[in-house]
Amino acid sequence: MALVRWDSSRELSSLQSEMNRLFQSFFDTPSTSGGTGGLRRWHPAMDLVETEDHFVLRADLPGVAESDVKVELEDNVLTLSGERRHEQEVKKGGYYRIERASGAFARTLTLPEGVDAEAVEATFDKGVLEVRIPKPAERKPRRVAISVGDAPATIEAQAADQAATS
Numbered sequence: 001m002a003l004v005r006w007d008s009s010r011e012l013s014s015l016q017s018e019m020n021r022l023f024q025s026f027f028d029t030p031s032t033s034g035g036t037g038g039l040r041r042w043h044p045a046m047d048l049v050e051t052e053d054h055f056v057l058r059a060d061l062p063g064v065a066e067s068d069v070k071v072e073l074e075d076n077v078l079t080l081s082g083e084r085r086h087e088q089e090v091k092k093g094g095y096y097r098i099e100r101a102s103g104a105f106a107r108t109l110t111l112p113e114g115v116d117a118e119a120v121e122a123t124f125d126k127g128v129l130e131v132r133i134p135k136p137a138e139r140k141p142r143r144v145a146i147s148v149g150d151a152p153a154t155i156e157a158q159a160a161d162q163a164a165t166s
Contacts, residue, residue, distance in 0.1 A: 042084060042101035048109065057109070057131040066124045071131055073117045078133070081106040112136055
């Protein structure tokens with residue numbers, strides 16, 4: 001019989017592995033709702049990047065057809081939704097494992113006030129959806145001319161007012 005020295009870090013590593021396995025099995029359990037045939041829920045990965053003139057949203061949608069994706073903008077809420085369809089494979093004898101998740105998805109983002117919905121552009125290339133959202137124009141303060149009594153506002157004040165509104 002060999003003597004093995006007790007190492008607390010090995011015990012912690014074992015505990016961490018068991019906790020990881022527990023949480024992975026909890027979050028990766030088959031979804032029984034929605035009639036997806038026991039497939040896992042799927043949420044596409046998204047990046048939101050701010051450039052000088054736009055907000056750029058990129059979503060990885062491998063295996064999703066362009067016709068299965070919908071982009072909507074309502075009340076400054078951008079909704080990206082769609083479905084990655086499961087390709088049913090029938091095998092006789094033996095068994096197989098399905099690791100790729102499929103099903104319907106929806107992701108929403110709240111955009112800043114003043115975004116022009118008509119100027120939003122979306123492209124789909126090689127499984128990546130890119131949505132370009134122009135930044136709203138900055139609101140500039142408007143200078144109001146002050147008149148005294150019945151006298152009209154001075155020329156300088158009118159010129160400054162016109163320059164501020166242009």
